[in-house]
Amino acid sequence: MIRQRANERIVITGMGVVCPLSNDVETFWQALLSCESGIGKTTIFDASTYPTTFDAEVKNYDATAYLKNPGLHKHSNRGSSFVIGATVQACKQAGIEVEASEPTDGIDRNRLGIYLGAGEGSVDNDVFFAALVEGWDAQENKMDWGKWTKIASSRMDPMHELEQEANMPAAHIAMLTGARGPTRNCLTACAASTQAIGEAMTLIRRGDVDAMITGGTHSMIHPLGLTGFNRLTALSTRNDSPETASRPFSASRDGFVLGEGAAIVILESLSSAKRRGVKILAEVTGYGSSADAFRVTDMHEEARGPIQAMNAALTDAGISYKDIDYISTHGTGTVENDSVETIAIKAVFKEKAKKVPASSIKSMLGHLIAAAGAAELITCVLAIRDNIVPPTTNLTDPEPALDLDYVPNKPRKMPVNIVMSESFGFGGQNNVIIIKRF
Amino acid sequence: MNSARVVITGLGAINPLGLTVHDMWAGLCAGKCGITKITAFDPEGFSCKLAGQVPDYKIRNHVPRTHRKATKLMSRDIELAVIAANEALASSGLITKGIDPEQVNIDPTRTAINLGAGLISCDLVEIAPAVAASITDGKFDILKWGKDGIELITPLWLLKYLPNMLACHVGIIHDIQGPSNTITCAEVSAHLAIGEAAEIIVRGDSDIALAGGAEAKVNPIVMIRQCLLKRATSESNDDPDRACRPFDANAKGSVFGEGAGIVVLENLDNAKKRDAKILAEVAGIGQSNNINPAYERLEPDGNGVRIAIEKAMTDAQIGADDLDLIIPHGTGIPVDDLAEAKAIEAALGQKAQEIPVWPIKSMVSNTGAASGALDIIAAVCAMKEGKIPAAKNCDKKANDCNLNIVTQPQQRDIRYALCCSYTYCGQTAAIVLKSSKEETTS
Numbered sequence: 001m002i003r004q005r006a007n008e009r010i011v012i013t014g015m016g017v018v019c020p021l022s023n024d025v026e027t028f029w030q031a032l033l034s035c036e037s038g039i040g041k042t043t044i045f046d047a048s049t050y051p052t053t054f055d056a057e058v059k060n061y062d063a064t065a066y067l068k069n070p071g072l073h074k075h076s077n078r079g080s081s082f083v084i085g086a087t088v089q090a091c092k093q094a095g096i097e098v099e100a101s102e103p104t105d106g107i108d109r110n111r112l113g114i115y116l117g118a119g120e121g122s123v124d125n126d127v128f129f130a131a132l133v134e135g136w137d138a139q140e141n142k143m144d145w146g147k148w149t150k151i152a153s154s155r156m157d158p159m160h161e162l163e164q165e166a167n168m169p170a171a172h173i174a175m176l177t178g179a180r181g182p183t184r185n186c187l188t189a190c191a192a193s194t195q196a197i198g199e200a201m202t203l204i205r206r207g208d209v210d211a212m213i214t215g216g217t218h219s220m221i222h223p224l225g226l227t228g229f230n231r232l233t234a235l236s237t238r239n240d241s242p243e244t245a246s247r248p249f250s251a252s253r254d255g256f257v258l259g260e261g262a263a264i265v266i267l268e269s270l271s272s273a274k275r276r277g278v279k280i281l282a283e284v285t286g287y288g289s290s291a292d293a294f295r296v297t298d299m300h301e302e303a304r305g306p307i308q309a310m311n312a313a314l315t316d317a318g319i320s321y322k323d324i325d326y327i328s329t330h331g332t333g334t335v336e337n338d339s340v341e342t343i344a345i346k347a348v349f350k351e352k353a354k355k356v357p358a359s360s361i362k363s364m365l366g367h368l369i370a371a372a373g374a375a376e377l378i379t380c381v382l383a384i385r386d387n388i389v390p391p392t393t394n395l396t397d398p399e400p401a402l403d404l405d406y407v408p409n410k411p412r413k414m415p416v417n418i419v420m421s422e423s424f425g426f427g428g429q430n431n432v433i434i435i436k437r438f
Numbered sequence: 439m440n441s442a443r444v445v446i447t448g449l450g451a452i453n454p455l456g457l458t459v460h461d462m463w464a465g466l467c468a469g470k471c472g473i474t475k476i477t478a479f480d481p482e483g484f485s486c487k488l489a490g491q492v493p494d495y496k497i498r499n500h501v502p503r504t505h506r507k508a509t510k511l512m513s514r515d516i517e518l519a520v521i522a523a524n525e526a527l528a529s530s531g532l533i534t535k536g537i538d539p540e541q542v543n544i545d546p547t548r549t550a551i552n553l554g555a556g557l558i559s560c561d562l563v564e565i566a567p568a569v570a571a572s573i574t575d576g577k578f579d580i581l582k583w584g585k586d587g588i589e590l591i592t593p594l595w596l597l598k599y600l601p602n603m604l605a606c607h608v609g610i611i612h613d614i615q616g617p618s619n620t621i622t623c624a625e626v627s628a629h630l631a632i633g634e635a636a637e638i639i640v641r642g643d644s645d646i647a648l649a650g651g652a653e654a655k656v657n658p659i660v661m662i663r664q665c666l667l668k669r670a671t672s673e674s675n676d677d678p679d680r681a682c683r684p685f686d687a688n689a690k691g692s693v694f695g696e697g698a699g700i701v702v703l704e705n706l707d708n709a710k711k712r713d714a715k716i717l718a719e720v721a722g723i724g725q726s727n728n729i730n731p732a733y734e735r736l737e738p739d740g741n742g743v744r745i746a747i748e749k750a751m752t753d754a755q756i757g758a759d760d761l762d763l764i765i766p767h768g769t770g771i772p773v774d775d776l777a778e779a780k781a782i783e784a785a786l787g788q789k790a791q792e793i794p795v796w797p798i799k800s801m802v803s804n805t806g807a808a809s810g811a812l813d814i815i816a817a818v819c820a821m822k823e824g825k826i827p828a829a830k831n832c833d834k835k836a837n838d839c840n841l842n843i844v845t846q847p848q849q850r851d852i853r854y855a856l857c858c859s860y861t862y863c864g865q866t867a868a869i870v871l872k873s874s875k876e877e878t879t880s
Contacts (some may be wrong), residue, residue, distance in 0.1 A: 009596070009628060033619065037833060044586075045580060045586060046580050046581060047580075048581065048584070049580075049581045049582075049583075049585040050584040050588070051584075051588075069835070072731055093862030110726070110745060113453075113725075114727070118867045120557050120601075120622075123659075124720070129569055129578035130577075130578060131567050132562065132565065132569040132570075133569060133570070133573055133576070133577065133578050135566070135737055136567070136570045137567040137571065138567075138570050141567075143562065143563055143566060145479050145480040145482065145483065145658065146480070146482050146483050148562070148658065149482070149483035149658070149662070150483060152658070152662050153484075153485075153662060153666065156663075157784070158663070158666040158668075158734070159665045159734070161663040161667070162663065162667060162733075162734055162862065164557060165622075165624055165862075165863060166557060166559050166601070166622040166623075167623040167624050167861065167863050167864070167865060168866065169862050170623075170650035170863075170864065171727075171733055171863035171864040172844065173728055174727040174729050175731070175733070175864075175866050178729065178740065180726045180727050180741075180745055181725075181726065181727075182626075182726070183623075183726070183727045183864065183865045183866075184621055184623060184630050184634070184832055184865065185621065185622050185623050186619050186621055186622065187555070187600075187601045187602060187620055187621075187622040188618070188619060188620050189602050189809070192590060193450075195491075195619060199619070199634065202637065202641060203864075204739060205636075205641075206637065206640075206641070219758075221584065223580060224560075227583075227588045227591060227595075227596075228595060228596030228599075229650065230588060230631050231588060231591050231592070231593045231594070231595055231596065232593065232594065232596055232597070233593070244534065288615060289616075289617035289618065289643075290547070290612060290615055290617065290618070291551065291605070291606070291609045291615055291616070291617075291618035292615070293609040294610065294612055295509075295610065295612050296508055296511050296594075296597055296603065296606060296610065297594065297597065299813065300756065304615070305615065308547060308615065311868045312643070320546075357519065375445055391461070409735070411862070425602065426597065426600060426602070427597075427602050427603055427605075427606030428606060428609070428610075428618075429602055429618060
């Protein structure tokens with residue numbers, strides 16, 4: 001523990017994504033720049049009587065297409081399955097071999113770690129509801145556990161149950177890559193994958209590992225997930241127009257749109273990346289984390305937590321707010337988030353607040369919950385690469401108090417060198433990452 | 439250059455042996471078993487009818503008046519975390535907003551929280567009436583559910599079951615505004631959380647951290663999973679005291695339970711400055727992966743555990759000769775115990791046959807995300823008291839297990855202790871603790 005900070009610089013050398021707009025990074029990026037929407041009617045189950053009848057679903061995805069040995073992953077649920085595709089894409093770009101018994105890519109497996117912000121899997125809905133139907137004694141108003149157990153124990157599949165654990169996606173990545181370095185999964189609601197990437201960076205900085213496979217995966221598009229968010233009234237109910245339902249920073253915003261997907265980046269020490277001669281996509285320079293410690297249900301009105309996390313990330317990166325060219329906002333499209341986030345940006349960016357472009361790709365992608373931050377970070381890398389920032393779509397009716405430059409409705413060509421990516425989660429979790437052109 | 443050292447200055451534990459660290463240590467010394475027949479629901483029909491259940495408490499008595507309303511949003515996992523956090527902070531001498539708002543002596547923005555949490559299952563009794571209102575021809579009808587069923591679910595229902603709500607409630611009660619994380623890696627969660635919290639202090643992002651884990655596994659869904667995976671013992675249903683038998687020749691599986699363990703970690707300089715009682719130092723952490731195609735079990739050679747132990751020993755800059763105590767994960771699942779024993783032997787060599795090994799799950803049960811924290815708390819108590827109590831139910835050591843399982847209590851000056859853990863699906867961790875007596879002499 002008595003450890004000199006290794007002072008390693010950390011770079012991104014691979015990226016992969018499976019998300020409602022596309023199952024590869026380049027088409028995902030082009031879709032964002034073309035203002036496409038990944039949002040439509042819910043098809044995974046019949047949600048036609050729910051308050052919200054639409055979402056943002058992954059389409060045309062087949063994990064086995066990425067695998068030589070799919071048998072190992074046959075029990076995967078949606079989250080684990082998505083992360084396989086995203087990981088294989090990212091590893092391929094970074095030159096890290098997968099499904100290799102004796103890899104020759106120059107990465108010592110004991111120094112290759114995994115840090116995901118992955119969500120839990122869905123319950124096995126058929127059995128879950130059938131057992132409750134059978135077990136509930138409506139007359140006595142109590143459970144008949146004998147009846148419940150009979151259905152549950154005969155119809156639940158043990159491996160399917162195990163796969164619901166949030167640490168499973170990381171386990172699948174370990175099987176896929178042979179990684180034996182530190183491996184963790186954090187689940188801090190909508191801020192999880194940003195936190196995972198930030199903490200992964202610190203492990204490389206400490207000198208514990210040479211590379212980390214990091215990011216997130218999640219699907220809450222299932223009967224109980226949609227129920228939970230609908231009851232919280234967190235979701236848009238614009239059922240007659242799903243494509244325009246995600247309206248971050250607009251006056252008529254009425255909630256976020258539930259999405260799903262996985263996004264993975266390979267973080268690597270600069271020395272390892274140079275030694276291996278792989279292409280460097282961007283440098284990660286700052287990470288800040290904080291908690292609101294305010295209320296279970298609401299964000300702090302003055303954005304205390306987000307401000308602290310943003311400032312901590314700037315300090316970590318050793319830069320000033322004046323150096324930031326673009327902010328990838330959390331921008332969910334809930335009334336509360338977008339107001340509080342605007343307050344936070346104004347507090348941190350002071351006189352520059354209205355000048356720095358701050359957009360939300362959730363307007364097109366939906367909200368990937370635990371995986372959201374990682375998907376957004378990937379677009380930040382591409383914004384630097386191409387000197388263009390993606391827009392906030394559906395921003396046709398601005399709200400007077402929300403008066404920042406949200407890059408409304410069309411992408412903008414401009415020099416982009418340093419970017420801040422923000423994620424805020426239920427319960428007051430705030431995580432912020434800063435990346436720059438390498 | 440950063441040379442921060444991280445010490446433990448407070449402990450909090452709630453588990454089947456009692457509501458406090460004192461109760462836990464007294465129970466462990468007395469060889470008491472916290473495992474009983476399940477009373478939280480009727481376990482008839484379950485292959486394992488046993489669990490480690492926490493004695494009765496009233497959560498309202500454990501939160502400040504301002505947080506009483508919020509107890510309605512607490513799953514049992516959250517309640518356990520709140521109670522353990524209170525004890526850990528109170529024992530550390532730190533004064534938070536939740537302890538006395540007039541005399542706060544922490545900087546909330548320089549205080550972190552990092553808790554391990556489980557896959558929290560919803561309360562089936564709570565959700566059942568909504569399901570019952572969604573039946574057509576005797577079957578669940580999703581269209582009725584979407585229209586009528588979900589209206590019967592309490593609006594803030596989801597917030598009870600998000601794993602980060604443990605740290606969130608504790609953070610609100612005590613006003614902890616620094617880095618906050620929730621690790622969800624099943625039974626290895628608490629070790630990963632404590633390790634990460636130590637890293638956060640070392641890198642200078644916080645001076646103080648609350649770290650540990652909590653999980654309430656006594657829920658029908660959670661328990662039936664362990665039964666179906668054949669991890670829970672199906673024998674000894676009439677003899678709960680003898681059901682969980684880590685490293686014993688007659689071990690048949692684990693027994694699951696509920697609990698929380700939370701420690702206060704502190705930068706050594708900070709602890710000294712405020713004249714805190716230093717209980718132990720976090721001297722080394724190591725983490726890796728178990729890679730096994732049959733991922734519900736540990737790989738047979740325990741390779742992932744071995745790597746974690748080796749890394750932790752290197753981190754602490756010690757050798758096997760320096761260890762006086764090992765608290766293993768020791769679940770009572772024979773193949774996993776054997777793999778863990780092999781890993782310990784492979785990491786520590788010949789010496790592994792001599793170092794006292796003290797598994798505690800036979801008494802506190804397997805509390806999932808809390809278990810690693812309870813192990814660390816037990817190790818710190820043993821260091822403080824200079825005593826290793828006896829392992830329970832290891833009457834005849836399993837074949838091929840060459841570890842020195844402590845079957846008689848012994849007085850021993852413990853310089854360094856090793857705790858290790860792993861979980862189904864892969865992740866492994868090890869933590870080396872250094873005695874505070876060593877601290878003053880080094």
